[in-house]
Amino acid sequence: MSPAKKPPAKKQTAASAEFLLRLYVAGHTPKSLTAFENLKTICEEHLEGRYRLEVVDLLENPSLARGHQILALPALVRQLPPPVKKIIGDFSNVERVLVGLDLVPVTAGRRA
């Protein structure tokens, strides 16, 4: 996944990053690419300048999967702000992604 190959840099407002996100993928599959594109779009739209996104390719670092109990892929882990949240899928359902990231007011129905 070509864009993902610059992991620590993506939209980095350095230390002031409010949202610390980590995307786990396994290889440069179409699914990974779609997920990355979708995620990027959502982040740019809703979190502009407030987030930092890391991409971890498990094929390169398989041992990292253990830490966040990664099972399904692609998976996004919101490390900051707490609590840790986990979202899986290709992020095509924007609504659910926003719910998962706690970016939607509770009234929008969290546990749909």
Add this chain to the structure above:
Amino acid sequence: MALPSKNRRSPATRAAPAGVDKVPSGIAGFDQVTGGGLPRGRTTLVCGGAGCGKTLFGMEFLVNGARMHREPGVFLAFEETEADLANNVASLGFDVAGLVARKLLVIDYIKVDRREIEETGEYDLEGLFVRLDHAITSIGATRVVIDTLETLFTGFSNEALLRAELRRLFSWLKLRGVTAVITGEKGEGTLTRYGLEEYVSDCVISLDNRVRDQVSTRRLRIVKYRGSAHGTNEYPFLIDEHGFSVLPVTSLRLDCPVSNQRVSTGVAALDRMLEGGGYYRGSSVLVSGTAGTGKSSLAAMFADASCRRGQRVLYFALEESSAQVVRNMGSIGLDLAHWQARGQLTIQAARPTVFGLEMHLVAMHKAVEQLRPSAVIVDPLSSLVTAGDPHEVKSMLVRLFDYLKMKQITCVVTALTNESGHENTELGISSLIDTWLRVRDIETAGERTRGLYLVKSRGMGHSNQVREFIISSAGVDLVPVAIGPSGVLTGSARRHLESEQRAEVLAGTREVARRQRQLEGKRRLVEQQVAVMRDALLAEEEEMRALAAESGERDARRASAAASRNAKRKPERRHEAAMSKEVRS
């Protein structure tokens, strides 16, 4: 099946021409039941209800593989954390931490919590594959256990996707060439709740924990095993402080070795009843009888005799504690305690109801495997009936006897029969028994005595007589019973008869002596008469001879006188001669 011990890990699995290559599980009894273990390079499904030992089965498979065959293994746990797992099996003596440190085991705990996961479209379980692959590669594992895969169904909502991923997982495992064990929770009317069995085509094992009459029994069954012969029965198994052990049915074939060697029963008189030799080695002996007839004593005599021969004996006491057995047998002059101290005699006491019948037999099986005794005593067998129904008891005893026969272990069991007990109803096991001794009460003349007889003894001539069975502080002895006019006599009646007989014999000998004396007198009389008569005869002969001599003299004298006369008248004599000639013509 012989398995090539050098296992090459090639990516694809294929059945060797001789059949399925197998990986020994190291679980006692299981490898026998399956003819070698689990199919190498394939996936085995172990399913069963909660608490039936699925996780333990998996763990033991890995630990044994690491310990005995140095085959590293991966345990993928969905239900318990690494620490929990390690603690749970530590009580079985599995040093999980040590194996992990030696890179023979990897435990990976995978937490699946639906609440923490938001699904936002298409996904797959590639993460699981990555983790599994990483774990396998990190130690070069050949064995994999996934416990319990079905947890995934509670963590993800897209069942169609899960099923597709599971299918992929199973084929991936196969491709990876690892021998895998997948556990699955038992479902309603199906082997597993989510139908995992449809993905596993090679080997399916079902574990079960049934409670019947408040006694629980664990059973194992091989539902299928493609490409391999296997026992199809339900095999009881036991989980104890040493782990899993399955009781294999060795009676698939009836080809146990036989021995012509005899072992003394410990009672010389009983040996004499059995052609003077005793039981056959490796035969099964039943001592049956009503309460207090000395069944245990007979069994203990045999135990003592075996110890005396320097053999090991395993004594299962099902009604008395070990100390009680030792004390009681002390009263008949057997010092079992010193055999125990020497390690030749092991008394295992257990209440029959402590666990199910199968468990007893698995426990016995285990003890036999460990101690390798030459003789086994079960006292009394009949109390096992309280732990199961008679039909089950029989089928289990068949297995026990078969097993002991295969091992050439002489087995003496006692069975309590009720007063009215018919010979053929004793647990229905008489047909399994080689030598059957029956001890019974004989009540006569206000006394209770014991009689022993041999109902049967296969393959040897044996006495068909009832013997009186005497238990004293000197041990057990048998004496021939007396047959009186009113039938069999025992006890004081026998002694009475015996003294009577002795008196009779005495009287008889006296009579003979008297008659002999009489005869002697007669002979002497006759001899005297004969002497007298002979004397008379001699005298007569003497006289006769004297007489003869006298007449001879007279003749001689007369002849000489005639001669002198003839010399004077010769012609006269010629004339006489002519006359005699005339008479002749």
